[in-house]
Amino acid sequence: MGILNVTVDSFSDGGLWMDADQALRHAVNMAAAGADIIDIGGESTRPGSLAVEVQQELDRVIPLIESIVAECDIPLSVDTSKPEVMETAVRAGACMINDVFALRCEGALEIAATLGVPVCLMHIQGGPRDMQCDPEYADVVGEVSDFLLARADCCELAGIPKQNIIIDPGFGFGKTLQHNIDLFKAIPAFVATGYPVLVGISRKTMLGQLSDKAVDQRLAASLSAAVLAAQAGAAIIRVHDVDETVDALKIASALQSS
Ligand code: YH5
Numbered sequence: 001m002g003i004l005n006v007t008v009d010s011f012s013d014g015g016l017w018m019d020a021d022q023a024l025r026h027a028v029n030m031a032a033a034g035a036d037i038i039d040i041g042g043e044s045t046r047p048g049s050l051a052v053e054v055q056q057e058l059d060r061v062i063p064l065i066e067s068i069v070a071e072c073d074i075p076l077s078v079d080t081s082k083p084e085v086m087e088t089a090v091r092a093g094a095c096m097i098n099d100v101f102a103l104r105c106e107g108a109l110e111i112a113a114t115l116g117v118p119v120c121l122m123h124i125q126g127g128p129r130d131m132q133c134d135p136e137y138a139d140v141v142g143e144v145s146d147f148l149l150a151r152a153d154c155c156e157l158a159g160i161p162k163q164n165i166i167i168d169p170g171f172g173f174g175k176t177l178q179h180n181i182d183l184f185k186a187i188p189a190f191v192a193t194g195y196p197v198l199v200g201i202s203r204k205t206m207l208g209q210l211s212d213k214a215v216d217q218r219l220a221a222s223l224s225a226a227v228l229a230a231q232a233g234a235a236i237i238r239v240h241d242v243d244e245t246v247d248a249l250k251i252a253s254a255l256q257s258s
Contacts, residue, residue: 001077002030002038002242003202006060024067031074034246039098039238040064040089041079054084061085062092069093077120083107090115098198100124100173102151113159120166120198120236121151125174135174141186144169145193152195166236168198172205180206184229191233199229200238202245223248231256 004027027038042060043052052060057080065076069092077096078089082105086097095117102121103109112119123144125135137143148167155165167190169183190197201207207221208214219241226237226245230252239245 001198001236001238002027002033002035003238003240004030004038004040004064006040006042006064020063020067023064024071027064027068027074028072030242031072033243035074035242037075037077037096037236038068039077039079040068040094041098042085043080043082054082057082057085058088062088065089065092065094081105081108083111086115087111090117096120098122100170102148103155104151109154109158109160113155116164118164118166119155119160120168121148121155122168122198122200123147123170123173131174135176135179137179140175140179140182141189144183145186145190148190148195149193162195165195166198167193167195168200171199171201175206177206177209184225187229187232187234196235197233198236198238199226199234201225201229202237202239202241219244227252 004023006023030038040061042057061078061080065078068074068076075096076094077098078086078094079098080086080089081099081101086108090097097112097115097117098120099108100122101124103112103119125131126133152165152167156162169190171180171183175183187197187199202222203215203218207218207225211218211221213221222239222241223244226239227248229237230249237245
């Protein structure tokens, strides 16, 4: 899954793809590089970021979805928590919803069920503004998996079929380095739930902490984590650097013994 941010304050590529034509070209390049899906987000979820109004998010995301759909047939996911954006994006051609609030905003669950597309449910402790203020867990893996399984049950009750549910531990969303490490090592346990697992770790702070590298120097760290996540059974890896990640995953899959 290639990341396409259309925000002005995203952490690692903020403002880079704000120009509509550039954003479209970046999407086409990621598709050509081997992305299976492109995740389009119009609201930054970086720590301390501000909520974006519905109309502003629509203005950022919908024209881009329309232009990508017109240009190539790569599947598109919309990274949003707002039911209005989910609905408009899917009607414009997006075929998946990626929600860091796991469909807990008012109306989101019902709209997602009506739209009939796959949904990714992510775990977050707190909200984007306060999530990195001293996150605490008694048992991080147990709590995150209980949360995700409970949200998956809510989705099924609301009419979302099991095969349309993807789960994500939410690396960096209300977690310390140790919490992120514990969750990463537990990827096989999340995979064992039977739901496809999405891992989003590309360029994140935990990789900076482990490699002592600035955000624009985390490619090797991101590739290493992507290979390990795939080997642990993750179904979808959300990344900035599609071309490099596709190579890394190709080599890992060709050279690993089964
Ligand atoms: C995710 O994990 N993450 S947005 C900070 C960075 C680099 C990247 C400090 N949306 C996820 O990508 N959706 C985001 O450098 C997501 N899973 C799902 N499902 C944050 C992000 C980032 C933040």
